[in-house]
Amino acid sequence: MLEVINQGLETSVQDYPGRVGYLNQGFPPSGPMDSWSFRLANLLVNNDESEGALECQYTGPSLKFEQDHVIAVCGADMQPKIDGKSVPMWESILVKSGQTLELGFSLNGARSYISFAGGIESKLWLGSKSTFHKAGVGGIDGHAIKQGQKISLGKSSTKPGRKVREDCKPNIQDSGVWEIEVVRGPNDDWLDEKGYEVFLNAEWKLQARSDRTGFRLDGPSLTFNEKATNKSPEHGYEPSNIIDQGYPIGGINLAGQTPIILVNDGPSMGGFIVPFTVPSASFWKLGQAKPSEKFKFREVSVYEAQEMRSEQTAICTQGSII
Amino acid sequence: MRLKKCAQSKQQYVHKGVLYNMSTEVLTSVPGNIWKVLVEVGDQVNEGDVLFIMEVMKSEVNHNAPISGTVIEVNISNDQEGVSPGTVAVVIE
Numbered sequence: 424m425l426e427v428i429n430q431g432l433e434t435s436v437q438d439y440p441g442r443v444g445y446l447n448q449g450f451p452p453s454g455p456m457d458s459w460s461f462r463l464a465n466l467l468v469n470n471d472e473s474e475g476a477l478e479c480q481y482t483g484p485s486l487k488f489e490q491d492h493v494i495a496v497c498g499a500d501m502q503p504k505i506d507g508k509s510v511p512m513w514e515s516i517l518v519k520s521g522q523t524l525e526l527g528f529s530l531n532g533a534r535s536y537i538s539f540a541g542g543i544e545s546k547l548w549l550g551s552k553s554t555f556h557k558a559g560v561g562g563i564d565g566h567a568i569k570q571g572q573k574i575s576l577g578k579s580s581t582k583p584g585r586k587v588r589e590d591c592k593p594n595i596q597d598s599g600v601w602e603i604e605v606v607r608g609p610n611d612d613w614l615d616e617k618g619y620e621v622f623l624n625a626e627w628k629l630q631a632r633s634d635r636t637g638f639r640l641d642g643p644s645l646t647f648n649e650k651a652t653n654k655s656p657e658h659g660y661e662p663s664n665i666i667d668q669g670y671p672i673g674g675i676n677l678a679g680q681t682p683i684i685l686v687n688d689g690p691s692m693g694g695f696i697v698p699f700t701v702p703s704a705s706f707w708k709l710g711q712a713k714p715s716e717k718f719k720f721r722e723v724s725v726y727e728a729q730e731m732r733s734e735q736t737a738i739c740t741q742g743s744i745i
Numbered sequence: 746m747r748l749k750k751c752a753q754s755k756q757q758y759v760h761k762g763v764l765y766n767m768s769t770e771v772l773t774s775v776p777g778n779i780w781k782v783l784v785e786v787g788d789q790v791n792e793g794d795v796l797f798i799m800e801v802m803k804s805e806v807n808h809n810a811p812i813s814g815t816v817i818e819v820n821i822s823n824d825q826e827g828v829s830p831g832t833v834a835v836v837i838e
Binding site for chain 1: 801803
C-alpha cells in the first residue's frame with residue numbers, strides 16, 4: 424500500500440498495450456504514451472511488461488510507502504528522490520516502509536513511469552487497468568490519482584540494482600526538434616502535391632493545449648486537391664471536412680488548418696481528413712515532447728513502420744536488463 | 746495544486762552596508778504557457794495566494810505563494826509561450 428502525498432499533474436495508472444479492441448464502441452486504447460520506457464520500467468522490477476504502473480506528466484507525484492517495495496523509474500528525468508536523496512533512474516531500487524518517493528518537474532522529456540514489483544492492484548475495466556481520465560473509467564476510481572488516496576500494490580520479490588543496458592534506452596534528447604515518422608494516409612489524396620511537400624518540410628510547433636487526447640500543432644497552411652474543394656455537400660464545408668469516418672490511433676487529423684495528432688485517449692471517429700498517421704513505434708517521442716518543441720515529419724512505408732515496431736518489441740525484453 | 750517544492754529561499758545578507766531580507770523565488774513547475782499573471786511588483790501577498798497560472802495539457806496549473814510577503818520581481822508575462830520548468834517567475838520578500 425502507498426499513500427498519495429502529492430498527486431502531480433494528472434498522474435494515472437496505465438497498462439500496456441491498454442484497452443485494445445473497443446475503438447468501434449468509442450473507447451480508445453489509452454495506455455502509456457511512451458510504452459518503450461514503460462515496458463522497461465516493468466521489466467526492471469521483474470513484472471510482465473504489460474503490468475499496471477504510473478504515468479507521470481511534466482511534474483510528478485510524492486508517494487509514501489507503507490511497506491518495503493522494489494520499484495523503478497524510467498522515462499523523463501523528474502529528479503526522483505527518496506526522503507530528499509536522489510535515486511537513480513533506469514534501475515530497480517528499494518523503497519523502505521515509511522519512506523517517501525518524490526518526483527519533481529521534468530528536466531528532460533515530459534513523461535516518467537513508476538513501476539512497482541507485483542504491479543498496481545486495480546480492477547480491470549473492459550480488460551485493462553489503463554485510466555481514461557476524460558471518460559472517468561479504468562485506473563483507480565476512473566481518474567488520475569488524488570492526494571490522500573491509498574493505492575494497493577501487488578506482492579512480488581525482486582532485487583534492487585537491476586539496470587537497463589545503456590544502448591536499450593530511448594534517446595530522450597533535448598534538442599527541441601523531434602523527427603517523427605509518418606505513414607501517408609488513410610486520406611492520401613486530399614492534399615495536393617504541394618500540400619504534402621509543405622507538411623513534410625515544415626517544422627511544426629507543439630501547442631501547450633495538447634494532452635493525451637490530441638497533440639495540436641502550429642505551422643504553415645496546406646493546400647488541397649480538387650477532391651477536397653469540389654465535393655458533395657454531405658462532406659462538409661471546409662476543404663479538410665470529410666463525411667464521418669473512423670480514425671486510426673496516431674492519425675494526424677486536419678481540423679481546418681490545424682493538424683491534431685490523435686494519441687492514446689483520442690477520438691475514434693469524426694469528419695476531418697487524416698493525410699498522415701504516426702506509427703505506434705514513434706509514439707514514445709510524442710510522449711516525451713514538451714510544449715513549444717518542434718516536430719519534423721519523415722515519411723516511411725508501412726513496411727518500415729512495422730520493422731521499427733518489431734525492433735522496439737525486441738528491445739523491450741529481459742535481454743535489455745543487466 | 747500547491748507547489749511548495751518549487752520555491753527556493755535565500756538567506757538574509759548584507760551587501761555594501763545594506764541589509765537585504767530573505768527572499769523566496771517561485772519557480773515554474775511545468776513547461777508550457779503563462780496564461781495569467783495575477784501579481785505585480787509591490788503587491789502584498791499571503792501564503793497560498795495564486796501568483797500566476799500556467800497552461801499545459803489543457804489544464805490550468807496554479808502557482809501559489811509559498812510565504813507571505815511583498816512581490817519584488819515578476820519575470821513572466823501574460824500569454825508568454827514555451828516557458829521552461831524551473832524558471833524564476835516571481836520573487837517574494
